Amino acid sequence: MSEKFCLQLTLSDNAKSIAEKDLNETEENVKNALIQLKELLENDKTIYYKIDDEFLKIFLRPCKFYATSAYELMKRIANFRAKYKTLLYDLVPSQERDAIVNHNLINVLPDRDQLGRRVMIVYCGENWNTSKVSSDQIFRLFYLIHLLAILEPDTQINGTVVIMDYKGMGLKQVAALTPAFSMKLLGFIQDAMPLRLKEIHMVNNPWIFKTVWAVFKPFIKEKLGKRIHFHENKMPSLHKFIDKSYLPKNYGGDLPEINYGGKEWYPVMEKHIDHIKEWNTYGLVEK
Missing domain, CATH: 3.40.525.10 (CRAL-TRIO lipid binding domain)
Structure with a gap:
């Protein structure tokens, strides 16, 4: 596989700077948001996601590290997948x-x-x-x-x-x-x-x-x-x-x-x- 066609799995310095400025991604905000989001997920037995820090950032970043918004997004994703399960479940x-x-x-x-x-x-x-x-x-x-x-x-x-x-x-x-x-x-x-x-x-x-x-x-x-x-x-x-x-x-x-x-x-x-x-x-x- 050509190196030209690959995913960039590491965070660049430029993106890190943009995240802090535009997405409220400071060390304190990240820490607090992760704690809050994990608590929300652990208390909700109707949906399942892993609670690895880097994984949860997938949902926190588009929500600018507002844990409640990220949680609502995760619920919408779960409901959407269920609604269209014939198309999306076990898709590879x-x-x-x-x-x-x-x-x-x-x-x-x-x-x-x-x-x-x-x-x-x-x-x-x-x-x-x-x-x-x-x-x-x-x-x-x-x-x-x-x-x-x-x-x-x-x-x-x-x-x-x-x-x-x-x-x-x-x-x-x-x-x-x-x-x-x-x-x-x-x-x-x-x-x-x-x-x-x-x-x-x-x-x-x-x-x-x-x-x-x-x-x-x-x-x-x-x-x-x-x-x-x-x-x-x-x-x-x-x-x-x-x-x-x-x-x-x-x-x-x-x-x-x-x-x-x-x-x-x-x-x-x-x-x-x-x-x-x-x-x-x-x-x-x-x-």
Whole structure:
């Protein structure tokens, strides 16, 4: 596996500084929040999570070390997993190997942007053969990728950015993006994802995209709505948010065109399979 495609499992000095400034991650706050969160979890027999310090920071960081907020997030995650258990319980990468390796649908840039954020690209247009990969499978891919992202301390702190690429979108893709899918995806993003989603960028969106947006818009809360930006094919507009020196030529950037994808990232998923399997044990306690 190329060193280019790997997770960054150590905390950088820059991210540490940002965490203290933006997330209240001081030594005292961390200590107090961990004590409070552990107590809340130990007193709640309806959900199960391990209480390792580094693990609990996954939930405390997006909640700026407010233990009660992190606890509520963990409960929402448990309830979400139970609601969609047919899709998420016991999910492992091998179940979606074909979709990951052989269909160019979701990609992650190997390097972070100028703000230290992970950048994920989702291809919702001509690349998406809806007869081979369903919308539920795309959701499962999102879910697996987020399980990798939460392992990175820098990503926990700096957050993520998503580029939604609609190039070549047609009626088949529009039909696959149903209200049920939008409710599921937005429910996950807005209520049950322990990551800081900083921005979503819509690019190469054709006129037919208005139909898709009409489906999604009613389910988008104000906080997320403010983080969604529309660029069509105007890449200088995208560069106002992600510096072109951190983007590939595909998006008007200075980096080489993308020549990698799920095939390169799949071994990373398999490398961290123990983490994914362990995550499958968390959630609501069966009565």
